[in-house]
Amino acid sequence: MRKFDAIVIGSGQGGVPLAKKLAKAGWQTVIVEKRWIGGTCINDGCTPTKSMIACGAAAHVIANSQEWGITVSDFKVDLEKIVARKNKVVESFRGGATKGLEKTDGVSILYGEAVFSGHKTLKVALKDGGEEEITAEHIFLNTGTLPKIPPIPGLDAVPYLTNTSILELTQLPSHLVIMGSGYIGLEFGQLFRRLGSQVTIIDKGKQLLKHEDEDVAAAVKKVMETAGVMMHTDASIQKVEQTGETIRLQFTANGQHQVITGSHLLVAVGRTPQSKSLQPEKTGLALDDKDFIRVNDKLETNVPGIYALGDVKGGPAFTHISYNDYLILYKNLVGKQDTSIQDRPVPYCMFTDPQLGRVGMTEKEAKEAGHTIKVACLDMTRVARAIETGNTQGFMKAVVDANDDKLLGVAILGPEGGEIMSVLQMAMLGGMTATQLREMVFAHPLYSESINNLFMTLDK
Known part of the structure; x- marks a missing residue:
């Protein structure tokens, strides 16, 4: 049996940087991956889907080019080439993540499937044959989720x-x-x-x-x-x-x-966690009623020294949350800080066209929490940049606390909605008021300039 300071199971967006930073801090670390380095995000999540969505956007512009005064008589969609382009992007990202691990002193990579074999020990069925047993005082589970298949007849x-x-x-x-x-x-x-x-x-x-x-x-x-x-x-x-x-x-x-x-x-x-395949009962690991690994607000499981990060622990299933989980664990274990997942912002973006960027409370959540609120809304048909580019679907919405004029939440359904949301997220974290944002000088004619007009609607 090989002993390490840290074992990381799964090489998603939390597992990879965690393994590298622990190794750089002097921890002998092994990362176990049963498939490809990069996890869902790089291999069959964010990276490939957004690469293909970009191709869909190009097809949409060509198909509707007459709206911009340009006539395209005919065009053809070649899905095989779209997929090849997507694969090239994925392979580039995956290769970069793999090389980053390989070049990091103190990190070993085991390709295979890990299961608990006892208290804080794991057996790894290696991809190229054979088996290896490993143990560590600190074990980090970043195994992610799989598609949920409902029990529908047939x-x-x-x-x-x-x-x-x-x-x-x-x-x-x-x-x-x-x-x-x-x-x-x-x-x-x-x-x-x-x-x-x-x-x-x-x-x-x-x-x-x-x-x-x-x-x-x-x-x-x-x-x-x-x-x-x-x-x-x-x-x-x-x-x-x-x-x-x-x-x-x-x-x-x-x-x-x-x-x-x-x-x-x-x-x-929906998605279901990859937790039961780890045989968590052999190390006494507790799961919730949906088989997500139970953690506290510092990402600790019920077994001292075992932690879970990313989608397998439940909660918001976003790549950036997995990455923030790694930061919290590293700060606490190596930096001896006292950070937690409590009260962290959870921004997210849906990459339809137009995008939906969201952060903070919805109007409904703010009311249920007892806030006295003001709601600012601005249709994209009133946003100069949207009119100029011909992208006027959607609207902007901000929920404001009526007592202190600060933002409680934002929803931006519009072109570059995620980018506009991110501007307002920083304003929220900085404690800025709706009045300050209404009066702020933004460069013309950006989408973000419409933040002025969004908060002007509160004056009516």
């Missing part, structure tokens, strides 16, 4: 796609049916519609994006429908079956029984 008998396998399609679906309307479903739905597929989204929720305010969710639905995506909400799928070359779904929506057939089916109803 689903296990049809060739459904997940967010991973859909990235490898080289022929466009004639009709892509998507089960689920979260970020994955909406981003892929708009992407494939822009590339030329017919797209239908079926979701059990009464509104899209259940954690957002109703007006934001309704505006996103309008964006999708304007793009030509068929939406069915408040729907319950009873059965899935394959009939020849098509997949047939029976479902009830708004009290009516319906049947739809498509060429391809994408299952995007």
